[in-house]
Amino acid sequence: MTRSALMLLAFVAVTFTACERRAGGGTAQTMSVSQPSAQQLDQIPLGAPPGQPVSIAASIANPYEGQAQAAVEGKSLFGAMNCVYCHASGGGGLIGPPLNGDAWRYGGTPAEIFKSIHDGRPKGMPAWGGRLPSSEIWKLVAYIETLDNGVPAGPSVRDEAPPGSPAGPLAMKPATVDGLVVARKSDADDGRP
Amino acid sequence: MTSRLHRPALVVVRYCTALAVVAALAACHGRSDPQAHRASAVQPQPGSTGATANLAPNDPPGEWRRQARDYANTRFSALDQVTPANVARLKVAWSFSDGIPYGHEAAPLVVGDTLYLVTPFPNIAYALDLSKPGAPIKWKYEPHPSPIAVGKACCDAVNRGPTYADGKLVYTLLDSEAVAVDAETGKPLWRTRLGEPANGMTITMSPLVVGNVVLVGNSGGEMGVRGQLVGLDLNSGKELWRAYSTGPDADVKIGEDFRAPYAWMRGKDRGATTWPGESWKQGGGTVWGWISYDPDLDLLYVGTSNPGPRVPAQRPGDNLWTSAVFARDPVTGSARWAYQFTPHDQWDYDGVNENILIDGRINGATRKLLVHLDRNGFGYTLDRSTGEVLVAKPFGRLNWARGVDLKTGRPIVNDDKQAKVEKEVQNICPTHIGSKDWEPAAFSPRTGLIYAGIFDICMDLTDHKVSYIPGTPYDGMDLKTHAGGHAGKWGEFIAWDPLTGKTVWSIPEDFMTMSGALATAGDLVFYGTTDGWFRAVDARNGKVLWSQKLASGITSQPMTFLGPDGVQYVAVVTGVGGVASQVMGKKNGFPPRGGTLYVFSLDGRSSASAPAYLKTQGSGAPGATYNTPD
Known part of the structure; x- marks a missing residue:
């Protein structure tokens, strides 16, 4: 195991501890759940053929469905695993594609999003299976699901701002959840084939 | 030849x-008589600053064989058919679309009767036959780089163009490779892998060839990639040497003959000891900008990017040799001197911008100079023999420093603008992409001035600590950008006196000006705007003499050449993207993407336009498309 992988594991451990601490060990903590099997997930094709009914993916629910705390922990992971620097705050997209709209390259059902994170995708999305436990990937999915039709991308561009003045009305503050600040860079322009 | x-x-x-x-x-x-033509064209004219340049390797005036045209990186052409008196007659002669939506940042090349283009990812090379009506495709080369690189490149899947040497077209692929193809046939000659895109390394820069050495850098500083410059053999593509930007002296190729110009950069292994622990291994300092070369001193000059992570709190120290310029021996790669523009960079001020090599009088003595308009907002003029700073004056709005101390060579940092973890620092100028990014300036030996597209953008910055995860951004900067001035102008095109460090004239632009500049012996300067205006300016006084709106925004580099018909053409590629789209993509009036080469001539004259039935003549041998399997 490489040194960086060890550092990563150590960091992940710290992150989980922090999540649990924030959850206070009370009712807000995520409950242990039964996850979809690997065999089920293997049956999900990479995109449905045109005109075909939605694949088996639609019938697989996020095991954390209905647990708000899972999305909060997913958001924490979204920052800690550096997802935010590619997909931007609110999932608006930057280096990577947006996660907050209706357009999905590889499908937008919870199980398809899980597969994209777990397996990685050809245009640079790393495979997190083996780096993160499946339970944590499902929490990331839970967070991403909250972005659907939700937080718009930007805009952060202001036409005029006298030096020292606060941000104009169009400038968004970084999104916060339980005091956790998620970074946001300039707005994305996906425009990619 | x-x-x-x-x-x-x-x-x-x-x-x-x-x-x-x-x-x-x-x-x-x-x-x-091209020799006589050139000699008169490059003399300083009345009103000049007196600065001159060595235009080696003195290619034929009608050609454009490398992105900067010459080793000194002047982007100056001795062609003078197009002048201030007739430039308003420029019209489109012909155009060529490559159908690729990523940002277009390269200039085409012209060698003999052939025009060469390299597209953004997937980095297709085209040779167009200028001797036939309609400039048909002579050959096409499709290298099929790995698509994984698209999602690793920080700032769009761009490419800054090919270079020509010894019958070969040499260029880089986004997935961290360099290739050489036969310029006559398009047949691939060699292909060399320089790094691993899965770990975040990409290559966008244009190589420079000096002798039989192909010089290739790298990108990926935002992913914790360690900067490197590699010398490859022009004939085989085999690696001759590799010099890193960070780490112990042996890795950086610092030896006995290295002389740092200032005391704070001297000592053993400063590329490692100015970092906590072994963090220099993920320390950035990537080499993604321009390389220039002085044949008399036999030294190449190249800049390094910002340090990684972008959060300075995680890397106390000067972080040598990031945000710096190196002078190196092109044959061995060994460093002769280096100078760090921004010690312990806190704002993403890469030092990769072009280094233009000129000669001029400063403090009463004629000196060999290096002019560098840095992202940090200071226009530097260094002695290129030693790295000593002779001039360092702001060319754009800046407030992160109060000046550069010429005794120590260090910037005087403004405490109020230092980056802070989990605390917003407002109105830092310039913003992360600087007062000027990679878009290269031009120099005219007739006026002695530097011409550059620049930005006026500031930021509100909050830092967050980050962990290093290979293949993901090692970033931590959370920033909001805004125009620096009250007028809402995000860009400018300026003429800069490199001997005194003063702006001579300036043209305001609504959008950040992210096009390279072209200077000609016709005393014209050409540049494009992010919203798609291509302009010709009188090099002497900054008067805009001609503007033409094109299909997409211009974030590439204009060039000029002489056609086989003896006509001077001016060419530029549109196709907005890159950082410009990331920073300004949501502003009203920002154009859509799309890559098109436009070629202009007086009255649009060319063999591709006439009041008659014209058709493209076939060109190239059957099977002249080369595909390399994935």
Whole structure:
């Protein structure tokens, strides 16, 4: 195991501890759940053929469905695993594609999003299976699901701002959840084939 | 040597059929006595600063063989058919679309009767035959780089163009490879892998060839990639040497003959000891900008990017040799001197911008100079023999420093603008991409001025600590950008006096000006705007003499060449993208993407336009498309 992988594991451990601490060990903590099997997930094709009914993916629910705390922990992971620097705050997209709209390259059902994170995708999305436990990937999915039709991308561009003045009305503050600040860079322009 | 200026008169006759051979030579002007033509074209004119440049390797004036045209990186052409008096007659002669939506940042090349283009990812090379109506495709090379690189490149899947040397077209692929193809046939000659895109390394820069050495850098500083410059053998593609930007002296190729110009950069292994622990291994300092070369001193000059992570709190120390410039021996790669523009960079001020090599009088003595308009907002003029800073004055709005101490060579940092973890620092100028990014300036030996597209953008910055995860951003900067001034102008095009460090004239632009500049012996300067205006300016006074709106925004580099018909053409590629789209994509009036080469001439004259039925003639041998499997 490489040194960086060890550092990563150590960091992940710290992150989980922090999540649990924030959850206070009370009712807000995520409950242990039964996850979809690997065999089920293997049956999900990479995109449905045109005109075909939605694949088996639609019938697989996020095991954390209905647990708000899972999305909060997913958001924490979204920052800690550096997802935010590619997909931007609110999932608006930057280096990577947006996660907050209706357009999905590889499908937008919870199980398809899980597969994209777990397996990685050809245009640079790393495979997190083996780096993160499946339970944590499902929490990331839970967070991403909250972005659907939700937080718009930007805009952060202001036409005029006298030096020292606060941000104009169009400038968004970084999104916060339980005091956790998620970074946001300039707005994305996906425009990619 | 494929100079069309030295070819037999018979070829010229083809374009001047109505005339006798002798008369034809005289009529097809620009083709006769190029040496005399060039000598008069490059002299300082009245009103000049007196600065001059060595235009080696003195390619034929009608050609453009590397992105900067010459080793000194002047982007100056001795062609003078287009002048302030007739430039308003420029019209589109022909155009060529490559159908690729990523940002277009390269200039085409012209060698002999062939124009060469390299597209953004997937980095297709085209050779267009200028000797035939409609400039048909002579050959096409599709290298099929790995698509994983698209999602690793910080700032769009761009490419900054090919270089030509010894019958080969040499360029880089986004997935961290360099290739050479036969310029006549498009047949691939060699292909060399320089890094692993899965770990975040990409390559967008244009190589420079010096002798038989191909110089190739890398990108990926935002992913914790360690900067490197590699020398490859031009004939085989085999690695000759590799010099890193960070780490122990042996890795950086710092030896006995290295002399740092200032005391704070001296000592053993400063590329490692100015970092906590072994963090220099993920310390950035990538080499993604321009390389220049002085044949007299036999030194190459190249800048390094910002340090990684972008959060300074995680890397106390000067973080050598990031945000710096190196002078190196091109044959061995060994460093002779280095100078760090922004010690312990806190704002993403890469030092990769072009280094233009000129000669001029400063403090009463004529010196060999290096002019560098840095992202950090200071315009530097260094002694290129030693790295000593002679001039360092702001060319754009800046407040992160109060100046550069010429005794120590260090910037005087403004405490109020230092980055802070989990605390917003407002209105830091310039923003992360600087007062000027990679878009290269031009130099005219006739005016002695530097011409550059620049930005006026500031940021509100909050830092967050980050962990290093290979293949993901090692970033931590959370920033909001805004125009620096009250007028809402995000860009400017300026003329800069490199001997005094003063702006001579300036043209305001609504959008950040992210196009390279072209200077010609016709005393014209060309540049484009992010919203798609291509402009010609009087080099002497900054008067805009011609503007033409094109299909997409211009974030590439204009160039000029002489066609086989003896006509001067001016060319530029549109296709907005890159950082410009990331920073300004949501502003009203920002154009859509789309890559198109536009070629202009006086009255649109060319063999591709006439009041008659014209058609493209076939060109290239059957099977002249080369595909390399994935």
